[in-house]
Amino acid sequence: MDARRFQLLLPAAIALPGVVVALLTGLSGVSAFVADRPLILAPVPASVAEAAGNRDAADVVVMSASADMNRPVPTRIPRRLHEPAMLTPLEAAVVSERGYMIRLVRDRGARLDAEELRTLRCIAQSRKDRGTIAYLAQLDSSPLVCDGVSIPY
């Protein structure tokens, strides 16, 4: 490589990654300002069960006004499940391993009968999450039998 070309390429090598970042994030920022939607790390449309499974307390509150809080729907929880599963918001809340989320989903209208509670306890048991196990044990501390309960994932 001759000296002249090197003198051209060196500043380019210094600047290129920064220019790429500036263009990517700058244009994404313009989109966020104009359309309230960034181009990078954009919001992913989600159901109320996915909100419950992915710790989105705010979306659970907002969506609960119009969504069926008891209907199982295909639910993505990338941190907990390898594949989407058919879950109710309450089941998704247990899979999230956050006790507060179970309470929130119940407060927002999800029904919890004895059979559903048993399913939830079995899900929590299968995940070995102490927090949700303890939370659900406050609701029903009877001995847990999971025979015949199908874990929905």
Added chain:
Amino acid sequence: MEAAAAGLLKVEKWLLTALFAIAVSASVFRIPIQVSDSDEILEGVDRAPSVVAAFTQGLHASRTMLRPMRQTVTKLLLEAAHGIGDRYNLVFRGFHAATAALLILLFTYVARPRDWTAVAALCFAMLVLTGLHTFGGMMREAYPINHFLLIAIYCLAAFAIAESSGGIVADVAACVIFVVASLTLESGLVVLAIGIAAYVSGLRGISRGALIAMAVLAAGYVVLRVAGLHMIGNTVGERQTGFGTDMLSTADLRARFGGTPWLLYAYTIVCSALTVPLSQPVAGQWTAFAPWDPDAPPLFFLNDIGTSLVATALVIWYMSRRAVPDGPRRWRDAAPLTMLAVLAGSATLSYAYAKSEIMSAAGVFYALVVYLAVRELAQVLMTHTSASLRVPVLLLVLAISSAWSFRAMGLQYRLQRGAFEARSEWVLRLPPYSNPPVPAAEARLTPRLRDEALHRGRTNPYLLWPPYARLWGEN
């Protein structure tokens, strides 16, 4: 021809700056007003009948913190929000976004790139500026205004004044900035250190008379704090802080350092000074050296520390050089000396507890010196690199610049994550899930703030793939 090239250069540097500014400010704007550190002060300041009353309220808000400008600016913004139909998020988040953009614009103004090599160096320095963890602290949270960001702006503005040709307007502006900065946050006192460092290095934009006036004002600040308001300094256990690989609670701190506070203070000052050039420790805690989860090793630490070591080595190389043979070494130049002054001053002021945000102004000046160092290194490499080394040098430079760009992209993730968490707070930090920050009977703004936050949908980081937290960390 030369005029056209100069015009193109000007357009390019400001276009680049504008893109970085828009990128950061757009993400900052998406973060809702927080519950923690914001709701209570907003409610309190809103009850103040005037801006002067808010300032007075700020004088007596704490026994250790003298920050009345926090209440004053909050009151001004609240009045603006009331004036346009109680649109609090628009005003407060807009103010934060605008000040974020202003910091980046000021950075370019102070750097003054004058050729293409300098613009390339500026591009690299922008990655360092926005990629440093100290920068994130200025953007992610607000209380409800981010006074650390304001301090960084005041510091850069003071430096810009010192670089100017001076005069009575410059002197008055420097003194006003010092007063406003020191009443915004204790860290604002470093504006005086900037004035002195700039003067010692040969800049005369702030005259000796103005420096004396600032010193008198600093003395007045001490008198106001100690004799007027009977305030005390921070003591051990006032806030949690890191020690070694642990984050110690206030109770732990009192138990371990109650009898030997100097040990904690010395540790915290040294660690605060180290966090800018090394990216570790974070808030006094050596997070990179804590036990790693073998299933998800936080490899971003390697990139953070590695890129910082390279940049710091570059800064040391630059500061040890001389502009002319037998001339003074570059560490005595204005920008490096000011960086050292801000680093030392900010670290000293954070003696009782470490916090990345306190070091954010030092991080800005660090990025400025990186800019100067890269510019000089490029010139040296252009003239001294042998033919056989040119390709390896290019690849190495590209790799280092790419590693910093990875860090800068991490800021975007952290800000989106911050927006998600701030929005969730409006459910989880209020009844029935937590005690309210303000009793319901006194909460005049809270219902509207909650409504605004909940109805601004934000990116859920837990739904994204790949799991970006592994790339850039949780915070």
